[in-house]
Amino acid sequence: MAAATGKAAPLRILGIDPGSRVTGYGVVEKVGHDLRFVSCGAIRVAPGRPLAERLKEIHDGIGEVITSLRPDVAAVEEIFVAANPRSALTLGHARGVLLLAAIQHGLAVHEYPARVVKQAVAGSGRAPKAQVQHMVRVFLALAGAPSEDAADALAVALCHANHCNGLPGVVS
Amino acid sequence: MAAATGKAAPLRILGIDPGSRVTGYGVVEKVGHDLRFVSCGAIRVAPGRPLAERLKEIHDGIGEVITSLRPDVAAVEEIFVAANPRSALTLGHARGVLLLAAIQHGLAVHEYPARVVKQAVAGSGRAPKAQVQHMVRVFLALAGAPSEDAADALAVALCHANHCNGLPGVVS
Numbered sequence: 001m002a003a004a005t006g007k008a009a010p011l012r013i014l015g016i017d018p019g020s021r022v023t024g025y026g027v028v029e030k031v032g033h034d035l036r037f038v039s040c041g042a043i044r045v046a047p048g049r050p051l052a053e054r055l056k057e058i059h060d061g062i063g064e065v066i067t068s069l070r071p072d073v074a075a076v077e078e079i080f081v082a083a084n085p086r087s088a089l090t091l092g093h094a095r096g097v098l099l100l101a102a103i104q105h106g107l108a109v110h111e112y113p114a115r116v117v118k119q120a121v122a123g124s125g126r127a128p129k130a131q132v133q134h135m136v137r138v139f140l141a142l143a144g145a146p147s148e149d150a151a152d153a154l155a156v157a158l159c160h161a162n163h164c165n166g167l168p169g170v171v172s
Numbered sequence: 173m174a175a176a177t178g179k180a181a182p183l184r185i186l187g188i189d190p191g192s193r194v195t196g197y198g199v200v201e202k203v204g205h206d207l208r209f210v211s212c213g214a215i216r217v218a219p220g221r222p223l224a225e226r227l228k229e230i231h232d233g234i235g236e237v238i239t240s241l242r243p244d245v246a247a248v249e250e251i252f253v254a255a256n257p258r259s260a261l262t263l264g265h266a267r268g269v270l271l272l273a274a275i276q277h278g279l280a281v282h283e284y285p286a287r288v289v290k291q292a293v294a295g296s297g298r299a300p301k302a303q304v305q306h307m308v309r310v311f312l313a314l315a316g317a318p319s320e321d322a323a324d325a326l327a328v329a330l331c332h333a334n335h336c337n338g339l340p341g342v343v344s
Contacts, residue, residue, distance in 0.1 A: 050281070051271060051281075052271040052272065052274060052275040053275060055268055055271055055272045056272055056275050056276065059272055084257065085257050085259075085260035086260070087257075088257035088258070088260035088261040089260040089261070089263060089264040089267070091261060091264060092260065092262065092263065092264015092265045092267070092268060093264045093267055093268030093271070095261070095264070095268070096265030096267070096268030096269045096272075097269055097272050099223060099224040099227055099265070100224065100227045100228055100231055100268075102224060103227070103228050104228065109222070109223075109224040111223075
C-alpha cells in the first residue's frame with residue numbers, strides 16, 4: 001500500500017513556440033507550487049529544403065524532445081495574428097505538425113492566447129519580448145537568458161503551470 | 173530477363189485538396205498517355221472536436237488512403253489565397269499534416285498553383301469550380317460527377333499527370 005505523503009505528483013509541462021524556421025520548446029516541472037526548469041531549446045530547419053521535408057524535420061524534432069524529456073502535457077500559443085495570409089498559412093503548416101506530434105505521443109494539448117501568456121509571466125498582456133525573456137529567467141532562476149524562441153516556449157509552459165490549478169486553457 | 177514490352181510502367185498519382193473540415197482526395201493511374209480513374213473520396217472531420225484530434229484524424233485518414241490505394245506520388249495545390257490570416261492559419265494546420273503524411277509514406281510531393289490546375293483540366297486558369305468538376309468527369313469517363321472536394325483533388329492529380337511528362341511541379 002502506497003504511503004500518503006501529501007505531496008502532489010510532479011507535472012511536466014512542454015511549452016511550444018511554433019515557427020516554420022525555428023520552433024522553440026521549453027519544459028518545466030511543477031510540484032505543488034514549486035516550478036523547476038527542466039530543459040529548453042529550439043528546432044531549427046534549413047529554409048532551402050522542400051516544405052514537406054521541413055515539416056517532417058519539425059515533427060520528428062519535437063517527437064525526439066517528447067521522447068527524451070517525457071512531458072505530461074503540452075501548451076501552445078493559441079493564435080498568431082500574422083501580417084498576411086501567406087505567412088499565416090506557412091506558420092499553420094508547422095503548428096499543425098507540432099499539435100499532431102503532441103497528440104500522437106498521448107499528450108493533452110492546451111492553447112493559450114498570447115496576451116494570456118504575457119499576462120501570466122510579465123503581468124501585462126502587452127509586455128514586450130525582452131520583458132517576457134527576463135521574467136522567464138527570473139521565475140526559473142536561470143543562470144543565463146534563454147534564446148527568444150526558447151523563452152517564449154517556457155513562457156507558455158509557465159502560463160499553463162499557472163492556469164492548471166485554476167482556469168483551464170483551451171484544450172486543443 | 174524481363175521482356176521489353178515498350179509499355180511505360182503505370183504511375184499512380186494521389187491528388188489532395190486540403191481542408192480543415194473536408195479534405196478531398198483522388199487517385200488516377202497514368203499508363204503512357206492513358207489516364208484511368210482509381211478512386212476518390214473525402215475525409216470529413218467533425219468540427220466540434222479539439223484541433224489536435226481533428227488534425228490526427230486528417231493525418232490518419234490520408235494515411236489509410238495511401239496505404240490502401242498505394243500511390244507513387246502526391247500532388248497538392250500550392251497555395252490557397254485565404255480571405256484572412258485566421259482562415260489561412262486553419263488551412264495551414266490541415267495542409268501541414270497532409271504533406272507530412274505523404275512524405276512519411278515515402279511519396280514525393282508536388283505542388284501546383286490553383287491557376288495551373290484549372291488551366292490543365294479546363295483550359296483556363298480562371299475556370300469556375302463547376303467547370304473543373306465537369307471536365308474531371310469527362311477526362312476520366314466517370315458515370316457520375318464526383319463531389320466538389322473529390323473533383324478538386326482529381327484535378328490536381330490530372331494536372332500532375334499532364335505535367336510529369338514535361339514541366340515539373342514545384343517539389344514540396
